[in-house]
Amino acid sequence: MQSITQAPSRAQQVYHTIRDAICDCTLEPGKHLVQEELASTLGVSRQPIQQAMLLLKNDGLVIESGGRGLFVAPLDPVEIRHRYQIRKVLDELAGRLVARQAKRSSGFRDRILREGQDLLEQGEKTRKKGNALETVGVDMEFHQFIYSQSGNPLIASTTEPHWYFLRRVMVAVLLHAERGHTVWDQHCKILDALVSGDEDESARLARQHIEGAEEALIAALEKRSPPKDAAE
Template sequence: MTLLKPNPNLADQVYDALVDEICGGTLPAGSHLVQEQIAERLGVSRQPVQQAMARLKADGVVEEIGRRGLWVAPLDPDLMQHHYDIRAVLDGLAARLTADRVRAEAGAGEIFRHRADAILSAGTQAVETDDTAEQVRQDRALHELVYEMSGNPLLARTAEPHWRFLQRAMGEVLRQATLPKEIWRQHAEIADAIAAGDPDTAERLMAEHDLGAARTLHSALVASRQAEQTPEARA
């Protein structure tokens, strides 16, 4: 990994680097996180690593197990579903409001289309290079664009804690549950509906996108847990 350059947001850089590794599968569930090793690997002091770890614990991504230290927490299927249920409502509303704005405000459609196309292109490129962390970043960028252009500044703020938890889930969706190309096909359909100023379709597609990902990942996680509990797996 490239060494990070010191700046006032060094803890944020460490946090982002660790999230990328967890989302990308480099640090899977059960990975032991030794702060001294992480600091040495990233070329930073222990302080920003400690700050990043505190944020990861608050997000439910990292857990402390007694005196054994910090570990990447397993992804709880039910908690993940609860987060997705809330996000589907927020995202659907954001898509509806943005499509309404496109229909009512001259030039809004062209602005949304231009910015969305750039994100879709970057996301598709990340699929081609099998870069899961970049796919997650671009996925979030598209949703943040919809929040921004919805005209409701509370949407992004309300969705933020769910996004911090679900970045990890999104990585799991892309790696084991749903073909990445299908995810970006759905993104393109949502963008098309918004750009066309069709609020009903935009809201429906956005909610289906979120809830479909949740159902697929929930099934995959439950199946994985059941497989681990079989006598053959324990042997």
């Protein structure tokens, strides 16, 4: 994390910096967050740190353990399932809406095909490089592209807080899940269904993709040695 020198909203910058460090697993699950240390690292006072901690607790990324202080929240399989349940419904809806527009407009269809293929190419390149952060980043871009083309701006804003949580799960276990090729093959099939204007197939493939990712991530997570529970 870099020192913060200027900010129209110092607390917001601190929040974004710590949130990204948690999502990228620079600050790992179970990490004790000492506010004095964070303030020193970021070059700020304790006040914006305290404000950022409140926001991170609301996001579910930070937990409080009695008198022991604040910790990066553990990776909880139950919460992962809950968040994937929400994401599955929204991804199905986004798929249907994009396919519906593709069926009605050849210009829209040509554009999502072109932009979607660019993202697929980027994803394949990052997958081959084996860089988890970059691969997860492009994975997110692909899904957020679909949300943005759905015509319903509430889908993207509703999924945003869940992506913060899921991003760190994906970074933490992606390379252990061994789903890289499967993920991008499924992305390709989803794009094909969207471009063809098939609403039912787009929704079915989106649901199948999310369910597969959920099961693979939880299975990979359970194989890892669990981090020390901050609440113990």
